[in-house]
Amino acid sequence: MDALQNFLKEHAVDNLISWRQQQDAAERFQLTVAEVEEVILQAGLLPARYQRNQQMISTPQQLQLFRSTLAVVGCGGLGGYILEELARLGVGRIVAIDPDVFEEHNLNRQLLSTIELLGTSKADAAARRIAEINPAVRVSPITAAFDREHGADLLSGVELVLDAVDNIPTRFDLAEVCSRLKIPLVHGAIAGWYGQVVSVYPGEETLRKLYGNWNGGKGIEARLGNPSFTPAVAASLQVAEACKLLLGQGRPLRKAMLSINLLDMQFDEVPL
Amino acid sequence: MKVTVKLFASFQPGRFNLETRDYPEHTRIGSIIRELNIPEEEVGILLLNAVHAKPEQTLSDGDILAIFPLVGGG
Numbered sequence: 001m002d003a004l005q006n007f008l009k010e011h012a013v014d015n016l017i018s019w020r021q022q023q024d025a026a027e028r029f030q031l032t033v034a035e036v037e038e039v040i041l042q043a044g045l046l047p048a049r050y051q052r053n054q055q056m057i058s059t060p061q062q063l064q065l066f067r068s069t070l071a072v073v074g075c076g077g078l079g080g081y082i083l084e085e086l087a088r089l090g091v092g093r094i095v096a097i098d099p100d101v102f103e104e105h106n107l108n109r110q111l112l113s114t115i116e117l118l119g120t121s122k123a124d125a126a127a128r129r130i131a132e133i134n135p136a137v138r139v140s141p142i143t144a145a146f147d148r149e150h151g152a153d154l155l156s157g158v159e160l161v162l163d164a165v166d167n168i169p170t171r172f173d174l175a176e177v178c179s180r181l182k183i184p185l186v187h188g189a190i191a192g193w194y195g196q197v198v199s200v201y202p203g204e205e206t207l208r209k210l211y212g213n214w215n216g217g218k219g220i221e222a223r224l225g226n227p228s229f230t231p232a233v234a235a236s237l238q239v240a241e242a243c244k245l246l247l248g249q250g251r252p253l254r255k256a257m258l259s260i261n262l263l264d265m266q267f268d269e270v271p272l
Numbered sequence: 273m274k275v276t277v278k279l280f281a282s283f284q285p286g287r288f289n290l291e292t293r294d295y296p297e298h299t300r301i302g303s304i305i306r307e308l309n310i311p312e313e314e315v316g317i318l319l320l321n322a323v324h325a326k327p328e329q330t331l332s333d334g335d336i337l338a339i340f341p342l343v344g345g346g
Contacts (some may be wrong), residue, residue, distance in 0.1 A: 032330070074346045076346055077345070077346055078346045079346065100342070141295060141330060163346075164346050165346050166345055166346035167344060167346075169341070171344070177327040188344060188346070189281070189343045189344050189346065190343065190345045190346065191281075191341070191343045191344070191345045192282060192283035193281075193282075194282060194343055195339070195343065196343050209324055210316065210317065210318065211319070211340070211342065211344075212317070212326075213315050213316060213317075213318065213326075213327070214316075214323065214342060215313060217313045218344060219314070219339045219341070219342040219343050219344030220282045220314050220343060221343065221344055221345030222283075223282075223314075224282060226345050231346075259280055259281065259315075259340060261280065261281050262283075262285075264284070264289075265283075268280065269336075270317065270319070270340065271319075271322055272317075272324075
């Protein structure tokens, strides 16, 4: 590793390593670009792609993000944006879980959906997209439904989960498995002009309160559908929460849900 | 008695955002939900004076009731 570190230090410009140099180093030292990225960050250098992160995320914090493993459950409306933002942020490992394939009615909002990908796996699309953006991020695509029975296996090694699921029963399963495994969960849900985001720490029964009056049906999304912009808003708020939780910064939305109303641009923090 | 009702998200259009309304003594939360033609299965969180509440709870003069819809899409 000393030889690699020396190579990197020789090629760094203002402590930045370009993508080309990262690739060259991987070839020369027979490592993956992910392995090289870790050495870059350990050496106090920064892959050049992250230079605009630098004013808010220090190099040690960038290393912390790189060493993190997150799961995104649901790769549709919310999940597509969440995956994109996590990969660009520099989270090192992502488990992308979704049982579905793309359908035409996804094209109005789901970032990962394209005409060409209709009929193909959403989780696989996540892996391909991230490989195009940031090949140093290791993605494990899982084309399967999340449930209580297999949930713990799917989340093995995961330290934070983003709830981007499209139905309430699966959200309950996810919250229960996360609580059991002591994994924090960042919940997001949308319907029409409206959405909600809240962070759930293990042991907090936040989703039981959020959906306390649920009696087996769907939410208002069944009547309102979802446009292009609401998932982007809620997903971005979820990723901001995830970033804060991983780095231990700021004030998380804990035991308080942010209720989003884009029709009136009304944002309310609701105690839970 | 007077109860202040705050509606959120999809419950606002065609109704109101916030109103202080007159109700008979001991009115239940569920009666207000029905009176406002809010489908019961769409009700998510109910907050009575900022504390979680159930539809069968009765209201008192001066109470503030907040009604949020169930949002579950992704």
